[in-house]
Amino acid sequence: MKFSERNKVIAAIMMGCFCVIIAVSLNHYPVVDHPPVTGEIQVPAAVKQIFVRSCFSCHSSQTELKWYDKLPVVSAIVSRDVTEARKRFNFSAWDSLSAADQKVTLWEIYNMINAGKMPLGLYTAIHPEAKVSASDLSVLRNYLNTLSVTSINDTSKEHEAIVQHSEWQQQQTAVNQVPVSVNGIKHRPEYRNWQVMSTTSRFDNGTMRVMYANPIAARAINDHQINPWPDGSVLTKVVWEKLEDKDGNVRPGKFVNIQYMVRDKEKYRDTEGWGFARFDTPELRPYGKLSSFKKCIACHQAVKETGFVFDLSTKK
Structure with a gap:
């Protein structure tokens, strides 16, 4: 048998084996x-x-x-x-x-x-x-x-916000225990002294938000060192209902919740190094179960290029 003929036979055998593999795989795929x-x-x-x-x-x-x-x-x-x-x-x-x-x-x-x-x-x-x-x-x-939530000139919403704020001020006269999320993340009242990072609105639920960065996170933003963020970074988002007047001016209504992202790449390695927490209502009731926080990082995967953080006012 000539060399070229032998090659043809080998090629035919290999092709036959390949076809068999394909045929089998078509019936045994995941x-x-x-x-x-x-x-x-x-x-x-x-x-x-x-x-x-x-x-x-x-x-x-x-x-x-x-x-x-x-x-x-x-x-x-x-x-x-x-x-x-x-x-x-x-x-x-x-x-x-x-x-x-x-x-x-x-x-x-x-x-x-x-x-x-x-x-x-x-x-x-x-x-x-x-x-x-x-x-x-x-x-x-x-x-x-068409699904957006708006509260244009809604006097009842304005009244609810005023009443809520008054009740909240009265509650502050008592010393309350700092609330803790189910995953151990504590509410941090000192966020009010942190640097404002950005402000945003959500059309789907009619809310407005102010985001704060603790000194470590603020320094990372200024130095463009956010991917990855340094351990110890803490980002806080405060959420209110959005009130809008007939001229399009907006301002906060009722307080909704406060949310945290805490950076610790080892402790929270299952969620890309971020721990998530949320505290609802003026009483700051901890939200969710441990498993629910994996949904947070699933959404934040969309902004991997900014270290999984939405709404940055400063980008590299």
Whole structure:
């Protein structure tokens, strides 16, 4: 047998083995299950069309696999991504979210798309039809604006804020124990003396926020040393209802909560080195369970380039 003929035989055998591997893998790939649809998202048709085209393959129970999704290695990646995506939110189980969480999630989806974080670049490279256009973003934004919470010239809201502040002042005459979150993070009254980092508004729930940075965090911002942030950094966000007058001027209404991010890369290594805490109402009642704080870092993954911190007024 000539050398060239022997090479042809070897090549044919190798090709045959490859085809067998492919055939076997198509029937033995990691399974992407299809849980029942318990309560699909209800939005205008134009909005849903965008979600179906760009999000449903991973974020729903209606995943449609192509033949190449079943190939070796690829199938494992697809299975992992779909599983993680459904944990974040599932359009096919939308009714499992409260009305408030539905609005928050919709704004989160919009922000991730607007920031170019979703859909994933690798996914749109294979599925170009999933790309979200500028006109698609406009459709989403216009819809979300209809869900925005506003309190324009709402005298009842103003009265509630005044009453709440009066009651809060009376409570301050008593010495209260400093509240502690379930993960051990304490409320820090001294935040009032820290540097203001930024101010923001949330359209989805009609709130306004002021963010403070402790001296370590403020120095890191000024020195552009925020990725990673130094241990000991503490960021505080104080949240109020937003009141707006007929001229568009806004001011704080009722106090809602105060939130903390505490940097300790070893202690909080499961959440990218950040510990999260929240204290609700003027009584500063600790919020949540330990597992709930993993949802915080899942949202903050969108701003990995700023050390997982939203709303920085100074960026490198």
